[in-house]
Amino acid sequence: MIEFLGVSKSFGNHKALEDANITIEDGTTIGIVGPNGAGKTTLIRLLCGILKPTEGQIVIDGKDLEKYPTDIKKIIGYLPEEPNLYERPKAGELLEYFGLLYGVPRGKVHERIDELLALVGLSDRKDWRVSSFSKGMRQRLAISRALIHDPKIIVLDEPTMGLDPLTSRRIRDFIKTLKKDKTIILCSHYMNEAEQLCDKIAIIDKGKIRAYDTVENLKKIYIKEKMFKVGLKNMKSEILDRISCDEKLKILERRENYIIIKAEDYKDLSYILKEEVIYFEDLTPSLEEVFIELVGSKND
Amino acid sequence: MVKWEISRLFKNRKFKIAFTLQLLVILLIIPLFGSYVRSLEEGGFFNLTIGGKGYIPIGVSSEENSLVDIISENDRFDILFLERERGLELLRSGRISALLILEEDFEIKIRSYRSSTVWIYIDEENPKSVSAYSELNTIVSGFKDGVIEARIRDLSIEDPEIELFTELPIGNGQEAIDQDMRQVEEEAPVEEELEVVERPSSIQDQIERTRETFEDERGGYIVLLVLLLPLFLSGGMLIDLLISEKERRTGEMLLALPTERQKIYYSKFISIGTIIFSQLLFWVLALYYFGRVSNPLIIFPLMVTAILLLSITGLIGIYSKNYKDSSLIVTVTFILLFIMLFGTSTLYVAGLKEIAAISPLSLVIAIESGTFSVREALVSILPSLGFSLGLIYLSKTLYKKDEFYFGPRPSISELTYEFAGKLRLSGILYSPYYIAFIFGFIAIFISIILEIFFGIITLYFIESVFVILFLWAAIEEFSKSIGVFSAAKYFPLKWYEGMLSGMASGFGFALLENIIFTVFTLNIFPEYALRIFVMRTFLSGGVHIVSTGIIGIGISERRYLIPAFILGIMIHFLYNITVLRGVL
Ligand SMILES: Nc1ncnc2c1ncn2[C@@H]1O[C@H](COP(=O)(O)OP(=O)(O)OP(=O)(O)O)[C@@H](O)[C@H]1O
Ligand SMILES: [Mg+2]
Numbered sequence: 001m002i003e004f005l006g007v008s009k010s011f012g013n014h015k016a017l018e019d020a021n022i023t024i025e026d027g028t029t030i031g032i033v034g035p036n037g038a039g040k041t042t043l044i045r046l047l048c049g050i051l052k053p054t055e056g057q058i059v060i061d062g063k064d065l066e067k068y069p070t071d072i073k074k075i076i077g078y079l080p081e082e083p084n085l086y087e088r089p090k091a092g093e094l095l096e097y098f099g100l101l102y103g104v105p106r107g108k109v110h111e112r113i114d115e116l117l118a119l120v121g122l123s124d125r126k127d128w129r130v131s132s133f134s135k136g137m138r139q140r141l142a143i144s145r146a147l148i149h150d151p152k153i154i155v156l157d158e159p160t161m162g163l164d165p166l167t168s169r170r171i172r173d174f175i176k177t178l179k180k181d182k183t184i185i186l187c188s189h190y191m192n193e194a195e196q197l198c199d200k201i202a203i204i205d206k207g208k209i210r211a212y213d214t215v216e217n218l219k220k221i222y223i224k225e226k227m228f229k230v231g232l233k234n235m236k237s238e239i240l241d242r243i244s245c246d247e248k249l250k251i252l253e254r255r256e257n258y259i260i261i262k263a264e265d266y267k268d269l270s271y272i273l274k275e276e277v278i279y280f281e282d283l284t285p286s287l288e289e290v291f292i293e294l295v296g297s298k299n300d
Numbered sequence: 301m302v303k304w305e306i307s308r309l310f311k312n313r314k315f316k317i318a319f320t321l322q323l324l325v326i327l328l329i330i331p332l333f334g335s336y337v338r339s340l341e342e343g344g345f346f347n348l349t350i351g352g353k354g355y356i357p358i359g360v361s362s363e364e365n366s367l368v369d370i371i372s373e374n375d376r377f378d379i380l381f382l383e384r385e386r387g388l389e390l391l392r393s394g395r396i397s398a399l400l401i402l403e404e405d406f407e408i409k410i411r412s413y414r415s416s417t418v419w420i421y422i423d424e425e426n427p428k429s430v431s432a433y434s435e436l437n438t439i440v441s442g443f444k445d446g447v448i449e450a451r452i453r454d455l456s457i458e459d460p461e462i463e464l465f466t467e468l469p470i471g472n473g474q475e476a477i478d479q480d481m482r483q484v485e486e487e488a489p490v491e492e493e494l495e496v497v498e499r500p501s502s503i504q505d506q507i508e509r510t511r512e513t514f515e516d517e518r519g520g521y522i523v524l525l526v527l528l529l530p531l532f533l534s535g536g537m538l539i540d541l542l543i544s545e546k547e548r549r550t551g552e553m554l555l556a557l558p559t560e561r562q563k564i565y566y567s568k569f570i571s572i573g574t575i576i577f578s579q580l581l582f583w584v585l586a587l588y589y590f591g592r593v594s595n596p597l598i599i600f601p602l603m604v605t606a607i608l609l610l611s612i613t614g615l616i617g618i619y620s621k622n623y624k625d626s627s628l629i630v631t632v633t634f635i636l637l638f639i640m641l642f643g644t645s646t647l648y649v650a651g652l653k654e655i656a657a658i659s660p661l662s663l664v665i666a667i668e669s670g671t672f673s674v675r676e677a678l679v680s681i682l683p684s685l686g687f688s689l690g691l692i693y694l695s696k697t698l699y700k701k702d703e704f705y706f707g708p709r710p711s712i713s714e715l716t717y718e719f720a721g722k723l724r725l726s727g728i729l730y731s732p733y734y735i736a737f738i739f740g741f742i743a744i745f746i747s748i749i750l751e752i753f754f755g756i757i758t759l760y761f762i763e764s765v766f767v768i769l770f771l772w773a774a775i776e777e778f779s780k781s782i783g784v785f786s787a788a789k790y791f792p793l794k795w796y797e798g799m800l801s802g803m804a805s806g807f808g809f810a811l812l813e814n815i816i817f818t819v820f821t822l823n824i825f826p827e828y829a830l831r832i833f834v835m836r837t838f839l840s841g842g843v844h845i846v847s848t849g850i851i852g853i854g855i856s857e858r859r860y861l862i863p864a865f866i867l868g869i870m871i872h873f874l875y876n877i878t879v880l881r882g883v884l
Contacts, residue, residue, distance in 0.1 A: 012708045050555040051702050073558035080556075084549045086308070097304055101557050145553075 001026055002047065002153070002183070007056035009042050016042040018207045019056070024200075026152075029175075029184040031194030034204035035295055040187045041081055043204065044157050047185065048078045060153070074103060077151035081158055081187075083142035087131040091122060091141055094130055095148055102149035109148075116144035120174065136167040143171070147178075154178060157187045172197060191288035201287075205295045215287065222290040228269060231258035231279030239275060301563065305541070305571035356432045359387035359399040365407040367418070367443050371400070371436070391423055398422045398432040413451050528661075530583070531606050532634065534576045535613035539626050541568045542617030551705055562696040569614055569692070576606045594668055601663035601681060608660070608684045609637065611691035618699050621709060636749065658819075660684050683819070712742070713786035732787035736801040736852075739783025740808020744816075747772075747779040769880065773872035777865065780805045780848045784855045793856035802852020806844035814841065843875040 002024040009017040017039045024030050032040050045051040046058060049069045058065040060072050086094060092113055099109040117123045120140040125133070133141060139159070146154065159175065160168035175197055178184060188194050194201050195215055202212040211218060232239070235256070243249050243261065248268045253260040258279055263269055273280075285293075359382040360368055372379050380396060387399040399421040403409065409416040420436055422429040542565075545551030554564050580602050587593040612633055620626035657663075663680040666672035698704050698715075710718070713735075720734040751772050758768050783805035784798060793801060818833045847868040854864020 011703075011706070045552075048556045050552060051706065070558045070560065073556060076556070078553070078556045080549075080552050082549055084552050086550055087548075088308070097308075098553070098557075101301060101304070101559070103558065 001061060002185075003057075003059040004043075004047075005057045005059060007043075007046060007053045007058060009039075009046055009051060010054045015207050017046070020209050022202060022209065022212050024183060024185065026183055027181065028199045029179055029186065029197055031198035031201040032185065032187045032204060033189070033191055033194050033201055033291060035189070037206075038204045038295075039207040040204060041157055042207075044078075044155055044185065044187055048076055048155055049073050050078075074149070075152040077146035077149065077154045079142055079146040079154075079156045079159060081161070083138040085130045085133075085138055085142060085145075088129065090127050090129055091117070091133070092126040094141070095145055098145050099148045104149050112148060112150070113144075116147055120144045121170075136163050139163060139167075139171070143174070151182075153183045153185070155185045158189065159186065160193065161189070168193075191286070191291045195287050203291060203294060210294055218290070219287060222287075222294065223285060225262045225264055226266065227252070227260060227262050227283035227285075228266075229258055229260050229279070229281040229283050230269070230272060230277065232272075233276035233278050235259075239272065243272065301559065301567040302571045302574070305567050306574065356398075356428055356435075357396045358432055358436070359390060359396045361387070361399075361401045362404065362406065365402065366410070367402065367406070367440070368400075370443060371439055374435070374439070376435070377432075388421065391421055391429075394423065394426060397426060397429040398436055400436060410447060413447075528605075530576060530579045531602070531609050534572050534579075534606070535609045535634075536630070537575075538568060538572045538610055538613045539617040539620075539630060541572065542614065543620060543623055543626055546705060547622055555705065561700050565614065565618070565696055565699040569610060573606065573610060576610070577603060580606065595670070598664045598667045601660040601667070601677075604660040604681050604684050604688075607688045611688040611695065612637065615691050615695045615698075618695050618704050619709070621707065639752075658683055713739075713789065716786065717790050732791045732793060732797060732801045733804040735787045735790070736783035736805040737808040739786060740780060740805040740810075741812050743776070743779035743782060743805065743809050744812045746782070747776045750775045750779070765880065766877070769876040770869075770873050773876055774869050776809070776844075777847060777851060777869045777872055780809050780844070781851050781855065781865075783808070784848070784852045788855055793852075795853050795857050798852040798854075798856025799849045800852070802848040802850065802855070803845045805852070806846070806848035807841070809848070810837070810841035810844040813844075840875070840879075843872060847871045847875075 004020045004022045007017065007020045008015065020043060032043060034040050042051065046053055047065075049065055049072065052066065060075075063072060065072050089097065095113045095116065096109055099112060100106065104112060113126070114123070117126055120143055122137060122140055122144070125137065130138070130141065143156075143159065146156070156175070160171050163171065172193065175184065175186070179197070184197075186194065186197060191201075198215065200212065200214050201218060203210045203218075211222070213221065240251075240254070240259070243259070244251055246268075248264060250262040251259055252262055260283065261269070261272075356376055357378040357380060358371075359380050360371070361382065361384060362368065363381050368379070371377060380390075382390065382396075382399070384399075384401055387396065387401070390396045391399050399419075401419040401421070403416050406416050406418075418440055420433060420440070422433045424430065545554065551564075555561065557564075580599055584593055584596050584599050584602070588596045613630065616626055616629045616633060620629060657676055657679045660680050663672060663677055666676060666680075703710055716735050716738050717731075720731050720738065754771055754775065755768055758771055781802070784793075784801045787793065787801045788798065791797075814833060814836050817836060850871070851864050851868040854861040854868075
């Protein structure tokens with residue numbers, strides 16, 4: 001279990017993270033979402049022991065990170081925002097270097113390297129120099145470096161940033177395969193990505209954590225009302241009157257062929273749907289739009 | 301981790317190139333260096349460029365004395381024993397290149413420590429003659445130093461007046477030889493101003509010793525030049541190791557590793573250290589094998605120098621944001637280091653061993669010439685080693701801070717503030733004084749550098765001691781005021797607090813200055829060290845405290861800033877003049 005207890009981090013006078021309080025259960029996947037400069041990377045670096053908090057405490061498995069940094073760092077695998085790889089060595093050598101530094105036994109390290117390179121699809125590049133790698137390959141190599149010591153906690157800072165949709169997807173699929181028995185903390189600009197992969201999402205903006213909950217709860221909390229666009233075969237005044245009298249429903253727009261209705265829940269619409277429906281669309285905002293609203297309104 | 305760092309280094313192309321270049325240079329130097337040393341032994345560097353191989357015929361007025369013995373050991377000279385008149389004739393006609401006239405009773409005078417004059421006549425138009433002059437002059441000066449040293453040993457007389465005339469006679473046009481010679485006669489005589497003594501002396505030993513070390517020390521000096529090459533190079537490599545991690549952001553992964561942060565710094569330090577050590581070991585043994593180094597023990601002072609260099613460059617690497625940043629600091633530091641290390645070892649060769657002893661490189665020369673004592677070794681190793689350890693500790697502490705990898709990099713005064721900013725004793729905030737005090741320490745280094753720099757420039761344009769004394773007073777006061785300014789930046793100071801901060805800064809300055817001064821006197825006149833320390837503490841310490849105290853008032857009450865500075869500097873200047881008067 002990972003606990004942030006009132007963690008703040010300042011650079012000079014600038015507060016990059018303010019009073020963060022979150023708890024991450026073992027085996028869950030957590031998404032950290034926020035705009036540029038929100039403090040995502042700062043939060044993650046604090047978690048990896050790369051930065052030291054100005055205030056507060058980070059406790060992992062009951063141990064204070066500041067007191068037992070080496071013990072804790074051993075169980076964390078970290079993918080930095082930029083791959084930050086040495087250029088000179090060959091892919092295999094690089095992994096060996098980090099494997100040994102992370103304490104993987106010398107006898108096992110090569111086996112582990114082959115296994116990981118196969119997982120990320122770089123087996124044939126083992127003896128290529130890192131400098132010859134493309135961006136996507138570097139990212140995959142960096143992921144395998146993060147996993148070399150089979151860490152319990154995996155921290156990924158924007159794993160799909162700047163990659164083409166196909167590669168992004170491959171990486172997302174790969175993360176899904178990891179999900180089974182690991183704690184994953186994942187940083188992203190994209191709510192969609194977080195929604196797809198994560199059990200819980202923290203929305204962070206200007207150094208403050210605005211929300212931290214499961215995807216469903218977030219939806220429940222922030223998407224109070226749903227919107228539907230419904231077109232009926234005969235837009236009779238009788239049914240429309242009934243809708244406008246219904247307290248649970250509200251007509252936002254009324255056109256010749258369709259109406260847009262706001263409702264708290266889908267089932268409130270049930271009697272309407274018994275009519276002959278020729279058109280139906282769910283206009284409910286996605287979590288992404290909620291996020292933009294949440295973050296955007298405050299930015300203005 | 302060290303092992304990995306080393307293997308990574310060996311795979312690094314930049315390193316390979318640097319290493320190969322260095323190897324080539326050193327390999328090239330060995331033969332060159334052999335002939336260089338040989339030519340030094342045989343008779344001067346100048347001959348190599350001007351005279352070529354031939355013998356230089358010189359005339360000497362008397363046969364039987366120790367100076368002529370030394371001269372005749374030099375194979376380059378072909379000595380003719382001549383009367384003065386005959387000699388001048390031959391010199392004019394170019395048959396001999398130089399004429400050395402000694403007093404009849406030269407040997408007796410020297411052995412009883414009386415003054416004797418040596419005249420060297422040369423023909424300025426003749427390049428051979430010029431080179432003969434330089435050679436003879438060096439030998440005579442060396443001889444003179446030896447005599448003075450022997451005298452000091454015999455009598456323990458303090459502080460001899462040493463006057464060296466080592467000007468090269470440079471001709472200007474077609475003047476008559478006769479005239480030239482008169483000119484030389486006026487300028488070049490080397491006089492031994494010695495007092496009469498009756499005691500018998502150990503002069504013969506001293507002469508022997510001087511002659512031997514004279515050659516050896518210069519040999520050792522060249523060894524230094526060669527061996528320092530890898531040292532300076534490796535310093536650059538350490539900076540590269542530290543900064544490339546910042547520039548390419550690869551350091552972030554190192555920080556994420558399950559090791560303590562300072563170990564990353566240590567591993568870099570140790571890996572470069574190991575490389576230097578093996579290189580030095582290799583070169584020293586190789587040179588020893590070829591007979592160019594007489595004692596492989598020189599590896600120890602060289603290692604101390606290497607550690608000093610690495611600890612400095614390591615700190616630079618940690619403090620700099622990027623290469624651009626570091627290259628500036630590195631250039632300045634290397635120049636200073638070069639001046640310090642070589643300056644002192646030059647002093648050593650020039651005979652001022654006591655001052656020079658503080659540089660480990662002097663020990664290299666001393667070991668080479670077989671004239672070192674354990675005390676000398678400690679004096680030259682301990683200060684450097686202590687300083688290095690201090691720097692390493694500082695580097696480690698800074699490296700553990702996030703700011704030195706991720707920025708924003710704190711300034712020195714911010715660091716001092718962080719260190720001393722919350723110091724309270726029974727409810728009263730002492731921080732401003734503490735900050736000023738620490739800056740007093742730093743001010744010493746700033747002012748030494750500025751004083752040397754501006755001192756030389758001023759001397760070049762105006763040869764006035766008073767201007768320099770004033771300049772030094774101003775430089776020292778300005779350096780000390782930095783501490784008060786930075787204390788005032790964090791704490792609003794009332795006038796008396798400003799004064800106290802100024803006094804604290806002056807006190808810190810005076811304290812360190814006295815310690816440094818005392819270390820030197822301890823080495824030269826141990827019996828006076830305590831007295832000098834006490835005297836200086838009260839006199840110069842008092843002046844430093846008062847003058848900067850006044851400036852401190854000006855800094856806290858800005859209206860009086862300029863008058864306070866003027867007053868402070870004047871007090872300091874007057875003190876400087878008084879000291880100078882006292883010495884004269
Ligand atoms: N080393 C630093 N020095 C000064 N300010 C910093 C430093 N690192 C981060 N910051 C500031 O802290 C804030 C948070 O930065 P952080 O890198 O955590 O943002 P982020 O959410 O990861 O942004 P992005 O999505 O662009 O990666 C930013 O305002 C940034 O300017
Ligand atoms: Mg980021």
